[in-house]
Structure formats: structure tokens, C-alpha cells
Amino acid sequence: MKTIIEPFRIKTVEPIKMTTPAERRTLIERAGFNLFKLPAEDVIIDLLTDSGTSAMSSAQWGALMQGDESYAGARSWYRFERAVKEIFGFEHVIPTHQGRAAERILFSVLVKPGHVVPSNTHFDTTRANIEFAGGRAVDLPAPEAADPASRAPFKGDMDVRALEALIAEVGPERIPVIMLTVTNNSGGGQPVSMANIKAVSRIARTHGIPFYIDACRFAENAWFIKQREPGYADKTPREIAREMFSYADGATMSAKKDAFANIGGFLVTNDGELAAQERDLLILTEGFPTYGGLAGRDLEAIAVGLDEVLEEDYLNYRIVSTAYVANKLDAAGVPVMLPAGGHAVYLDARRFLPHVPPLQYPGQALSVELYVEGGVRGVEIGTVMFGKDPHTGEEKPAHWDLVRLAIPRRVYTQSHMDYVVEAVAQVYQRREEIGGMRIVREPRFLRHFSAEFAWV
Numbered sequence: 001m002k003t004i005i006e007p008f009r010i011k012t013v014e015p016i017k018m019t020t021p022a023e024r025r026t027l028i029e030r031a032g033f034n035l036f037k038l039p040a041e042d043v044i045i046d047l048l049t050d051s052g053t054s055a056m057s058s059a060q061w062g063a064l065m066q067g068d069e070s071y072a073g074a075r076s077w078y079r080f081e082r083a084v085k086e087i088f089g090f091e092h093v094i095p096t097h098q099g100r101a102a103e104r105i106l107f108s109v110l111v112k113p114g115h116v117v118p119s120n121t122h123f124d125t126t127r128a129n130i131e132f133a134g135g136r137a138v139d140l141p142a143p144e145a146a147d148p149a150s151r152a153p154f155k156g157d158m159d160v161r162a163l164e165a166l167i168a169e170v171g172p173e174r175i176p177v178i179m180l181t182v183t184n185n186s187g188g189g190q191p192v193s194m195a196n197i198k199a200v201s202r203i204a205r206t207h208g209i210p211f212y213i214d215a216c217r218f219a220e221n222a223w224f225i226k227q228r229e230p231g232y233a234d235k236t237p238r239e240i241a242r243e244m245f246s247y248a249d250g251a252t253m254s255a256k257k258d259a260f261a262n263i264g265g266f267l268v269t270n271d272g273e274l275a276a277q278e279r280d281l282l283i284l285t286e287g288f289p290t291y292g293g294l295a296g297r298d299l300e301a302i303a304v305g306l307d308e309v310l311e312e313d314y315l316n317y318r319i320v321s322t323a324y325v326a327n328k329l330d331a332a333g334v335p336v337m338l339p340a341g342g343h344a345v346y347l348d349a350r351r352f353l354p355h356v357p358p359l360q361y362p363g364q365a366l367s368v369e370l371y372v373e374g375g376v377r378g379v380e381i382g383t384v385m386f387g388k389d390p391h392t393g394e395e396k397p398a399h400w401d402l403v404r405l406a407i408p409r410r411v412y413t414q415s416h417m418d419y420v421v422e423a424v425a426q427v428y429q430r431r432e433e434i435g436g437m438r439i440v441r442e443p444r445f446l447r448h449f450s451a452e453f454a455w456v
């Protein structure tokens with residue numbers, strides 16, 4: 001069969017409240033034209049994030065009832081620890097309430113003022129946690145990543161030559177850890193090849209620098225390797241994932257992505273001394289080391305989710321269905337980033353609205369109009385998010401102006417996605433009528449969450 005279907009049936013449904021374009025114009029105006037300020041009820045298709053928004057399976061809901069809520073040494077903890085070790089292969093597992101808590105603990109222990117932490121591209125919380133610890137976060141994406149026209153298979157790779165140059169420049173003693181984000185979320189959800197993971201690992205080992213993987217979307221990355229990298233077609237996603245982690249010294253994970261959980265995360269390492277320091281911090285802010293800020297039932301849901309996310313039928317459907325949206329938009333002439341990433345489709349707002357200058361926030365204007373058109377909520381990744389230096393107050397265009405449409409796992413059907421494609425295409429038809437925006441109120445830090453806008 002050529003048609004790849006959702007490999008699940010729907011047992012529970014959640015109604016979607018329908019609204020009209022006229023109602024949505026009023027709603028978004030009332031929200032200061034900021035999509036983060038909309039009540040989620042007023043959104044028809046919510047593509048704000050793929051994080052914590054997955055649908056759990058009947059097996060996960062069943063496992064919730066098995067949750068052992070004992071404070072220490074709960075049965076659910078052992079089940080969780082076993083599931084994590086089975087895939088990640090590290091000796092020490094430290095549970096946290098989500099990914100950024102794992103990052104905060106790791107960087108609090110490793111990063112000192114003056115340190116430099118390279119990555120293919122840091123996610124914003126990773127960057128913020130490094131900076132909060134006094135370090136400098138450096139992005140070293142592969143050159144193909146900057147070229148929207150490039151159809152290279154692994155646009156998420158790190159530029160290993162730039163990594164070597166950075167180590168030579170600052171000295172290995174000032175680099176406490178090298179990170180690699182799989183897939184590369186801030187770089188368009190693009191995958192990282194096994195060859196690149198190995199190359200980064202080799203460089204890290206040569207210089208005695210620990211190498212960590214930001215593993216949020218590890219299963220999607222493993223699937224891309226299976227599809228695109230010679231020598232992996234006959235391996236299972238689990239084997240590929242294990243190999244990916246075998247080259248690393250540790251990993252941070254948000255279970256809100258590739259573990260189908262609504263909350264949770266963890267930190268793993270083989271370094272016993274480091275793990276002891278991390279557990280001390282864990283107890284201070286997250287909780288006892290056998291639950292780390294999670295309920296026993298959450299640990300159960302993650303353990304089951306980690307197994308399910310590596311199922312081939314699921315991964316095939318997941319990656320094909322994301323590409324389906326990107327390819328349909330491309331066929332309609334809409335500027336999108338290609339090839340499609342794993343968890344999201346990225347609209348290129350600068351090419352979509354070429355008459356809107358970057359300092360009039362084309363990504364924001366496009367995301368507002370997409371909401372008005374179809375009640376679809378995406379997120380601006382561009383000059384609103386990255387354009388202003390919070391310390392100097394200086395504003396300049398970001399590298400790009402994108403709108404990310406992140407696809408929650410197992411939540412929407414193909415007809416929902418056809419609806420999204422139609423909404424984007426309709427906005428594209430009337431793109432010339434869409435003007436720029438200005439900011440009328442903004443906070444000093446992370447302004448995209450709460451700034452208010454008006455049309456220019």
C-alpha cells in the first residue's frame with residue numbers, strides 16, 4: 001500500500017471549539033497580537049509546540065494506574081530507570097521534571113565563568129542555562145544549514161572544522177562540555193548523521209572534553225539515520241539510538257518530546273563523581289533521586305513512551321506525515337524549509353512576505369494572519385525572538401524570520417493537516433495585503449512570550 005496511515009485508532013476524543021475569522025480577529029487583537037496570550041480553547045489546530053502535547057497511548061494510561069507513589073525507591077522508578085538504561089546505556093540516571101531542569105543541573109556543575117560550550121545549535125533554554133552559569137554558548141551549524149535551498153540529508157550536523165578551530169582558539173581547558181542537539185530543533189528540526197556524532201565524539205575524546213547529546217528527539221533522529229545514512233537500513237531504531245549514545249559521555253532529555261509524556265525529563269552519565277554532585281543539586285530543587293520532581297505515574301508513562309517511540313510504524317508515519325505537510329506547501333508555491341525536519345514545518349516568512357522588512361516582524365505578521373485565517377497557532381522564530389540584545393537594548397534582524405508549525409505527536413489526523421495546508425495557502429494568496437507589525441510593549445528578557453504588537 002502506498003498510503004501511510006496513522007498507526008493507531010482513536011479511543012478518546014477532545015472536542016475542538018470552532019470559531020470564525022471575524023471572531024479570531026477580535027480574539028487576537030485582545031491578546032495584543034501575541035499568540036502565547038491566546039486561551040488555547042480559542043485555537044483550532046495548535047502547532048505552538050510538539051513539547052508535552054503528545055497523545056498518550058492506552059498502554060501509557062494503563063501504566064499510570066500502576067504508578068507507585070512511594071517517596072523513595074518506588075517500583076515506578078526502577079521501571080523508568082530500566083527503560084532509560086536499555087536505550088541510553090548510561091550507568092547513572094537522574095530524573096527531572098523536564099529537559100531544562102536537566103540542563104540547569106548539568107551546567108551548574110560543569111560550567112564556570114569564562115567557559116565556552118559549543119553545539120550544532122543550542123536550544124534557547126540550553127543557551128540560557130549556560131549563560132546563567134557564566135559561560136558562553138556557541139553555535140557551530142554545518143554550512144549546509146544556512147542554505148535554505150540545500151536538500152542535504154543531514155542539515156543538523158555540527159561543523160567539525162569550526163569545532164576544531166574553536167578548541168584551538170579558546171583551549172580545551174575552557175570547554176567543559178561539547179553538546180550536540182538531535183534533531184537540531186533551532187536549526188529546522190534537521191537530523192544529525194551518525195558520522196557527525198562519531199566525528200564530534202572523536203574530537204571531544206582527543207581533547208579530553210566530555211561530549212553530551214541533547215536527546216529530546218533522538219528517535220526521530222535515529223529514523224532519519226536509518227533512512228538516509230549508508231549502512232543503517234537494516235538496523236532497528238533502538239540499535240541506532242544505542243549506537244548514537246555509545247559515542248557520548250552523557251545526555252540531557254526532555255521526555256515531553258520523544259517519550260510521549262506530558263511532563264518529565266532526565267540526565268544521564270557514566271561519571272559517578274559527577275552524578276553524585278548532580279544528585280545533590282537534584283535534592284535541593286527537584287526532589288529525591290528516585291523521583292526528581294515527577295510523580296510515580298509520570299515515570300511509568302515515560303517508561304512506556306520510550307518503548308513506543310522506537311516502533312518503526314510509528315516513526316515511519318511520523319516522519320512521512322511531517323514531510324507531507326512541507327511538500328504540499330512547497331507544491332503550492334509557499335516558501336518552506338526543505339527537506340522537512342522531523343517534528344515541525346518551518347515557513348520562511350521573509351520570502352513569504354518579502355515586502356515586510358525584518359524589523360517589522362514578518363514572522364509575527366504571518367503567524368497572526370495564519371491564526372485569523374484558520375485558527376492555526378504556530379510560533380515566530382525570528383526577529384521578535386532573537387532580534388534584541390537584552391543587555392544593550394540594540395535591535396537588529398535575526399538570521400532568519402520563520403514561523404514554526406510544530407506537530408504534536410499522535411494528536412492530529414491527516415485531514416487536520418490538509419486543513420492547515422489550506423489555511424497557509426489561503427494566507428499566501430492574499431500575502432500582498434499583509435503589512436508589518438510594531439511592538440507596543442515588551443519586557444526586557446524573552447520578549448516573545450509577552451510582548452504586545454500593533455499593525456504598522
Ligand code: F0G
Nearest residue numbers: 049051098099100123125185216254256
Ligand atoms: N532541548 C531542545 C532541543 C528542546 O527543543 C527543548 C524544548 C529543550 C531542550 C528543553 O526541554 O521544554 O522539557 O524543558 N523545546 C520546546 C519547543 C519547548 O517548543 O521546542 P523542556
